[in-house]
Amino acid sequence: MDFVELFANDRKGVFEMSEMATSILREYYDKIVGKAQNDYMLDMFQSESSIKKQIENGYRYFFVRKEGENLGFIAFYPKKDAMYLSKFYLYKKERGKGCAREILNFIAENAKKENLCAIELNVNKMNETRFIYEHLGFKIIRAEKNDIGNGYFMDDYVYRLDI
Secondary structure: OEEEEEOOOOHHHHHHHHHHHHHHHHHHHHHHHOHHHHHHHHHHHHOHHHHHHHHHOOOEEEEEEEOOEEEEEEEEEEEOOEEEEEEEEEOHHHOOOOHHHHHHHHHHHHHHHOOOOEEEEEEEOOOOOHHHHHHOOOEEEEEEEEEEEOOEEEEEEEEEEEO
16 A cells, blocks of 8 residues: 655645545535535535645645555644544545555554654544444544534544554
């Protein structure tokens, strides 16, 4: 598995990341939060301009590839004592193949390089993948409901994995 970092000045790569994110997230989150909220969230968080701005503000985005083919993507950044895992998405056909542990090891290595002692992430309470995180050793540390504007909320559990 290869992790190919995306940089803000890579216009083609940012476009490709936005298209991939839209494809994966539409398939997955339309049924959880509804199409209208997902459209809003995609524009807010995964548009080309949003991805570029996030990278400029310290997010590290990576294409997850195997033999040159995109399996999905991840994005993370340091937040207090933990590496905050903002994005961890795989195409549907790639899920359930055991990639998660290898991807988490890559994130943990990056966290340790920054002298961070944990990985944290938010997971929608209705997202069944939260059980995968629990299987991988993550623990719920709190629940939170965040207003993201336009009358929409993200109703999440916050998970933490000490490394």
